[in-house]
Amino acid sequence: MNKRVSLVLFLIVFSFQLVLANEVALVVKDTNNLDYTHEYKVNHILEEMGFGVTLIDGNSESIDYSDFAVIVITGRPSNVYSYEHLDDFVKDIPVNNNPTIVIDSAYPDDFDWIEPGAVSTLFSSSPKYIKVEEEHPILSSYSIGDRILTHIVGGQPVLDLEISRSKLNPVASFDNSHGTSVISVADFGQELYDDKTSKARAVFFGITNSLYWTEEAEDMFENSVLWVLADADDDGLLDHEDNCRQVSNPDQSDSDGDGIGNVCDTCPEEDSTGYDQNTDGCIDDSDGDGVKDNVDNCPIHENPDQIDSNEDGIGDECSILPGESVYLDIDEDGTEESATNKNNITDDGYEFYKDPNGNTNALKLDGDDDGFTDYLVDTDSGGYDKYWDPDDEILTAVQKIDGEYYIDTDSDGKVDKVWDRDANQLYGVTEQDVDGDEMNEKAKDNDNDGSFDEYFDEDGSTQLLSIEDGDEDGKNDFVIGLEKAQIYWDPDEKIVTDILEEDVDNDGEINFVVDVDGDDNYDKIYMINTLYGLPDLEIESYSVSPKTLSPGGNVKVEATIRNTGGYDANNFTVSFRGQEKVLSIAAGESEDVSFIWSNVPAGSHSVSLTVDSEDVILESDEDNNMDSETVKVSSPKSEEEQPVYRPSSSGSSGGKRIAHLTGFPDQVVVQQGEIKTVTGQFETNMTFSLWNITFSLSADGFNQSWTSIEPEVIEVLTLTDDPADITIEFQIPDDAEIYTYPLTLRALSNREGIIRDYETEINLLIEEKESEEPTTTTTTMPQEEEDEDKSPLSGLFTLTGTEILAIAIGLLLAAIIVVLIFFRDRIPKIEFRLRETDQNYSYKKE
Incomplete structure (x- = not known):
């Protein structure tokens, strides 16, 4: 092997070690005491992958997360005590700027990944499987529809996100759920909530309790780490740090400083910062008028002449000019009506209406709440039959019913506002067939604040019983019926659901149960003009003692059952191995229970406690009614x-x-x-x-x-x-x-x-195989002469061909080392920056 090959092999090995030496920021509860269930195994997996791991908790100071290759947040499911969750510093970690993996239920909404309350904890004693929804490198060894076991034992929680309330892309979901995702991802440029954008890859990894992960779950976690550490163009720079991710450019040259590398920049000498929606490196010309947006005084309307009559910096095409008029033949009589900014106050738009031949008359109002003057126009002396918005160039028909004028203000074919002639008032309105009689009921917004205040059913088949805020969005919702509550209507969200009659709390009396968000899950109880939350029974604490014993011994279980919901729960059963206790717990209260299991046989036993085992309580969460621990009973030889x-x-x-x-x-x-x-x-x-x-x-x-x-x-x-x-x-x-x-x-x-x-x-x-004895010819030499020709060292240096070759290779390697040492100052310095991982590589420890 020559010197060059030796040097290349050495550098390859050395560089590989450098790749694996990258640091991971592992966010935990306490750096001095790793939690065995949630944190210990994640730390171990990262170290086995070759990463250096830095533990970070609420007491860590001056952390620059950009110093790390990846951030891993090992949080908790929601079914733990509040003090067990990670500290509040987590919400300020820049997860959208750095490759990140999050295993947590408390902070995804703080990261602007989901809406508040869109993450749930699924908990049951049965084994859990997730189903592959999309092809993705994290699931590289699976096909769409495959089921993957998450934990080696049952009773471990899994987190999922509501897809409709999440900005992340789902790749795997809980096996028997719909509309949720257990593993979701964000790629570069992913739009998030609060106008945020992801600048690096991120993974929401909803498989919690890592101590009990299956090998498949470990593989998916390792693949998640490798996926967020992508280097698509193989230039040694991770994608979130690369100014040209699709073309290799290790030098990162960016002549105009707009954050787009020269090899990807169509205009490498033009700083497009703030004016480059298509990210081609050039300043956009949004209206196509030949004037680039950074100098266009009206970038949304074509105005190549850039006329700005009042020299306010806004082109005439984008502003209402003092004295300016717009024209439209509203009554189709061949003569155009006009709207003029006559008062020279442009903030109120075109406030003066004129019909040259006097065939029409107009009423001023602000139909679309934009601050500019709009008009109701009477074209035939029979009442106002047209709506004209001159600044937005909208003309729609108006419907008159008993002194009220129904207006489509945005030309979408739907009524948005009603003008009451007698009250001289404009108010918002929406229509929907609430009771299923093929006739629309109406909701009226008297003060135009987006919250509807009155309900109208013209045929009288229903009436308003109560105004509530069922979805807690600050806007009114309606409980509708005749003699009893029958229908729930959220007019601003266009949600209509039937109200269910059921004995929610098992007290022998019927309750009215409401689905406030239209997801087919009932959320609230309606009672005497008030909405209450459903009961929610959960096992707040659960202990089994002892967990190791001999055959024939006794096990004691103790539990605290809490009703965390908004309504009482009566006469429900707590079950343990055939034993039962009946409890009633008011909203917000708790009860302690205990059971004894006597004469426990040999073996390993899952010791489970079930709350509301007969399912007599309608709860907001039916998945937190069971807990279990494992008891091991030693087995002597039978x-x-x-x-x-x-x-x-x-x-x-x-x-x-x-x-x-x-x-x-x-x-x-x-x-x-x-x-x-x-x-x-x-x-x-x-x-x-x-x-x-x-x-x-x-x-x-x-x-x-x-x-x-x-x-x-x-x-x-x-x-x-x-x-x-x-x-x-x-x-x-x-x-x-x-x-x-x-x-x-x-x-x-x-x-x-x-x-x-x-x-x-x-x-x-x-x-050694015995060979057939060959025929030989022997020549006998005189003994003395033979002895004279032999060296006294004969036999000590008698070498086989293999031994001679080994000595030669050793001498050659020694010579190479001497030459490298002697000429070390003359060898050119070479700097290597190798990529840390490959985007399509799926790591799996054998």
Whole structure:
């Protein structure tokens, strides 16, 4: 190997180590005490991937997150005590500027990823699966529709986001849910809430309780880390730091300083900052008038002449000029009516109306609330039949009903405002068929604040019972019916739902239950002009003691049940292994319960407690009514496995009840290229049967293809059966290494997961193949002469060809090292910046 190749190989290895040495900011609750359930395993996985991990908590000071390759936030599901959640400093972490993975229920809305309340914690004792919704590198080994187990034990929570209230892109969802996502991602440039934009990749990873992750969940987490650390153009710069992500440009040249690298910049000498919606590096010309937006005095309307009559910096095409008029033939009589800014106050628009031939008359109003004058126009002396918005160039028809004029102010075909002639008042209005009679009911906004104040059903089939704010958006919603509540209408959101009659709290009386957001899940109880939240029973605390015991011992479970909802819960059952207690808990209150499980048998047991086991309470969250812990009861050898005497013809059992491999030689000698067979037996004196017995031979470095064992499997072997004959055939190839292998012959029985293992040792000695003795011709030399020709060191330096080659390679490597040291100052300095990962690479630890 020459010096150049040696140097390249060395640098490749060294650079690979540098890639793996990147630092990860791991955000935890307490850097001095990692939480075993939520944080410990994540830290371990990152370290196994080769990252250096810096732990960060609320007491960490002066953290510059740009110093880290990736941020990982190991938060909590919502079903933990409030003090267990990460501290408030988390909401200020710049997750949208740096590659980030978030496992948390408390802060995604602070990151502007979701609307408040759009994250839920799914909790049940059954195993949880997520379903692949989209092809994505995080799920590179799966296909759309595949189901993936999240945890190795049941009872572990999973987080999901409401897709309709999230800006992230869903890739995997909870198996039996709709409209939610467990794993969601944001790519570069992703639009977020509050007019924010993602400047780096991010992953919401909703599989919590990492201690219990399956291998598949670990793989998805590792793939998430690698995906956010993307380098699409392979230039050694992560995409969120690269000013040209699609074309390799390790030098990052940006001549005009607009943040777009020269190789991606169509106008590399033109700073397009703030005027480049299509990110091509050039200043936009939005209206296509040949004047670029940064100097266009009216960038939304074509005005190549850039006329600005009043020299206010706003082109005439974008402003209402003092004295300016606009024209339109509203009554279609061939003569145009006009609207003029006659008072020279441009803030009120075109406030003067004129019809040259006097065929029309107009009423001034502000129909679209933009501050400019609009008009109701009477074209036929029969009442106002047209609406004209001269500044927005809108003309629509008006409908008159009993002194009220219904106006479409934005030309979308729907009524937006009503002008009451008698009251001389303009108010908002919306229409919808609320009661299903094919006639629209109306809601009226008297003060034009977007909240509707009155309800009208012209045929009288329904009436307004109560005005509420069911969705808590600060706007009025209506409870509608005749003798009882029947319909809920949110007029500003156009939501209509039927009100359900059900005994929510199990007190024997019917309640009216309301779905306030139209998602088919009931949220509130209507009662006497008031809306209450549903009950919500949850296990606030749960303890099992002891968790390890001997057979026949007792286990005590203790729990605190709290009603966190807004309504009472009466006469519901708490169940534990056939035991029951009936409780009633008022809203906001709690009760303590305890149970004893006596005479616990051997084995590993999931000890579960269920609240409202008969499902008599309608709750806002039905997924937090169960908790469980694992109890392990040590299992001494059963009576059937104790040694007893069974006479044996071979006497090999020694008077004990055992199963073992017998009759095999301690050592087998086989030459290269030879086939040899050895035999032995597997016998049992046990009083119970052994099932599905398989056999194997193993040792470090031993090639198992050199052997075959017959039979491959014994389905069952009982006390009364004769010992089973076992045959091992060794087939040693000609080129096998001369070596002694300490082999372990193993017999494994497997009955419904109960494994029993029996072993014996066999040493396999592979010898050199004996060659046929050749015919030789011998020349005899006088002994004295031969001795004179021999060197006294003859024999010490007699070398084989392989040994000579090894010495030569060693001398060559030594020479290369000497040359590198001697000329180290003359070798050009080379700087390498290798990419940290590949966008399409999916890492998986073997």
